[in-house]
Amino acid sequence: MTGNPGSLVCRRERQEDFPIMKGVPFIFRIRKSLSTKITVMNAGIILLIFISLILTTVSINYQLTLENEKQKMNVYISNTLSSIDNKLKDMGRVSLMTYSDERTQEILKNYDSFAYAEQLDNVEYLRKLYTSLITIREDINSVYIFDLDSLVFWQDNLDPSMRRNMDMSVFLKRMEEWESKERSVSGCRLVVGVQPDFMRYSTRNLEDEYTRHCIYLVREIKSFSPNEPIGHILLITTMENIREVLNEYLDKEVEYTLLTEEGDIVCDEEAEYLGKNIRDASPEIYLRMNEEKGVFRERIRGTDCLVTYQKSQYSGMILVTRRAIALIWKDAMRFIGVTVAVFLVILGITVAMTFQGTRKMLRPLTILTDSMAHFNQDDMGMRFVVASEDETGRLVASFNKMMDIINQLIESEYEGKVRLKEAELKQQRMSLLYLKNQINPHFLYNTLDTIRIKAELNGDKEVSAMIMQMVDFFRLSVKADSQMVSVSHEIRLIQAYLKLMCCRYPFLNCEYEIDESLLDVEMPNFILQPLVENSVMHGLRGVGYRGTVRLSVSRDETDGENIVIRIYDNGAGFSPGTRSLLENVLQNAGDDTCETGTEEMHIGIVNVQRRLKMFYPDTAGLSYQDNPEGGVTVTLIIKSNVEREGLK
Structure with a gap:
């Protein structure tokens, strides 16, 4: 690509025009500053x-x-409240019949x-009178008339019967x-509750919460003279009738709650809230309703909502x-679709033009990026020739470095x-050799025999x-030349050693609890003795x-790949000072500067702990626990499938 003197010139030259470097797949030639050309491009602006x-x-x-939604909700609320008020007025007019009818x-x-x-005969008269009144008014579900002592008449769509043992004076x-x-509503008192408790209804009719909950209009009847x-x-009237009014003008996406002046929930889309008080059911709404009507934004029942009330x-x-x-x-986004579409078309044209110009200027950087994108471990020798001193040249030089x-x-x-691995292996071999050389087994074996x-x-x-x-002991100790031996070999070595100890100390008792299925599993040599x-x-x-030494070998119940080895004694146990020193030795056994004290016991434990951590780095190594009857139990865990490459 060529251009005027003020433009960026980028061309791919032949390999022989530049110094040859091994593994160099691409050559860069940039004649002007790349940053100057990129600044000219205003696609970002x-x-x-x-x-x-x-x-x-x-x-x-x-x-x-949002404003339209507020106005729409205010209109809906006004119309709905007006419809409910008209129903209540109509019910109030029915109650006036008790005054006008002699x-x-x-x-x-x-x-x-x-x-x-x-x-x-009187009940039949009242039935004809009120049946005709409530038949033309579908909103009234029940009419109950009482004198001062008892229930005189009822007309109920649920077809109940009165409980004979009910104390009517309570109601x-x-x-x-x-x-x-x-407050008086059409001359009556409005109360929210459930169907009258002095009547017995079928369970089927009361399974619907909107039928069981209802609104009472109560009017006291007085004589003329x-x-x-x-x-x-x-x-x-049941809540089902109120719900029909609420749903008449309401969108499906809008939720509602109808309250009494005292805050009792008359009707709600969720039946579980019927009869509850708004202070308990939705305190966030109760705290925001401070005026006759209003609009606010609040998180209600886990959803961020616009709340309107009147x-x-x-x-x-x-x-x-x-x-x-x-x-x-979502509604707002529907109206800006055309605007966004126009913006996207203009933006697409602008981006396309900007892309074409920028791609030509950034071709050298693209070549480098493609090479790095397909980079793998076989390309560790990849290098690029630096043929410019601008930003791209410095980037290529940095990549090479x-x-x-x-x-x-x-x-x-x-x-x-x-x-490090060689040093660890050498140290472990020297430690094992040191232990074996302490007893000079070959010389002693021949002499003792x-x-x-x-x-x-x-x-x-x-x-x-x-x-x-003793001969058996030394024969076993020198028999294995590798660092790994079978569990069976280690057990026979321990048995030979303890038989000698029993000869020396007649009151010493030796016990063995060995899972014979584990005898062929390999473990580090000379680690139990x-x-x-x-x-x-x-x-x-x-x-x-005078006591017991017990050796047990079993498979771990929680992890079948682990083998648990325990050595138990009921001796004197550790003193507090020895216990503290031992814990420090076990924790820092991998540190060459770890202090082990003067006792040979600590030196042996350090050696065992280091070898365990080398063969089984994922385990905790040695652990000591005090026995309730005295003495201690030492526990170590080995793997049945440990990788032993290079350790034999």
């Missing part, structure tokens, strides 16, 4: 302007949608004095308490609506690990048996070598 315009449009449209007044005044046939007293409420109370009329001046009921902010935002440093670090790390034969020829069988045990020797020589010494 145009993109920022487009984004700002879109965000501004979205914000304005969201606010307009026979109803007469029935309530003298009901108890009527003969049974007259009572039946009558409750109605008198309702009469004390200040003299003007005194003669009874009560109770009208009931109070009826007639009934005092409060209708609260909620709509999720996310849904309002980085690759040199990485190669040096890899080589140093590998060499360090090899040296000669002594044993001499003793047997002289007839001293006890001495011969003791020497035979130092621990058993500590139990005998240090653990039982304080009790006169």
Whole structure:
């Protein structure tokens, strides 16, 4: 690509035009500063302007949608409250029949004095009267008329029957308490509750919570002359009727709650809240309703919502609506689709033009990026020729330097690990050799075998048996040349050693609990003998070598790959100072500067701990626990499938 003197010139030259470097796949030639050319490109500024315009449009449209939602909810609430108030007014007009109908007044005044046939006739009169009234009014589900002492008449769509053992005076007293409420709705008192408890309903009819919960309108009935109370009329409408009114104008996405003036929930989309108080069910709404009507934003039942509420001046009921902010935002986004589409077309054209120009200028950087994207461990020798002094040239030079440093670090790390592993193996071999050389097994084995034969020829069988045990011990100790031996080999070594100790200390008792299925598993050589020797020589010494040493080998119940080895003694145990020193030794056994004290016991434990951590780095190594009856138990865990490459 060529251009005028003020433009960036980038061309791929032939390999022979530049110094040859091994492994160099691409050559760069940049004649002018890349940063100068990129600065000219204003795609970023145009993109920022487009984004700002879109965000501004979205914000304005969201606010307009929000205001529209508030107005729509206020209209809905006003219409719904008006419809509910009209229903209550209609129910109130039905209750006035007890004043305008002379026979109803007469029935309530003298009901108890009527003969049974007259009572039946009066009830039939009331049934015809109120059946015709509530038939044309589908909102009224029940009508109950009481005199001062009892229930005189009822008409209920649920077809109940009165409980014969019900004390009606309790309900009558409750109605008198309702009469004390200040607000009057159509001359009645409005109460929220459930179906009357003095009636017995079928379970099927009351399974629906919106049928079981209802609104009471209670009116005290007074005679004309003299003007005194003669009874009560109770009208009931179920929450199902109220819910139909609430759902008539409401969108499916809007939730609602209808409250009484006292905060009792009359109706809600979720039946579990019926009959509860708003202070308990949604305190966040209760705390925000400080005026006759209002709008606020609050998190309700786990959703961020726009909440609108309004109070009826007639009934005092409060209708609260909620709509999720996310849904309002979704509505707002629908109106800006065309605007966004236009923006995207313009942005696409601008980006395409900017991309073409920038791609030509950034071709050298693209070549380097492609090479790095397909980089793998076989390309560690990859290097690039630096043919410019601008930003791209400095980047290529930095890449070459980085690759040199990485190669040096890899080589140093590998060499360090090899040296460290060799040092560890050498130290472990020297430690094992040191232990074996302490008893010079080859010389002692030959000498003791000669002594044993001499003793047997002289007839001293006890001495011969003791020497035979010692010969077995040394034979086993020098038999294995590798660092790994079978569990069976280690157990036979321990048995030979403890038989010699039993000859020396007659009151010493030896026990074995061995899982025979584990005898062929391999473990580090000569690792149990130092621990058993500590139990005998240090653990039982304080009790006169009178006690028990027990060796157990079993498979771990929680992890079948682990084998648990325990060495138990019931000797004197550790003193506090020895226990503290031992814990420090076990914790810092891998540190060459670890202090082990002056006792040979600590040196042996350090050696065992180091070898265990080398073979089984994932385990905790040795652990000591005090026995309740005295003495200690040492536990070590080995793996049945440990990797032993390079350790034999």
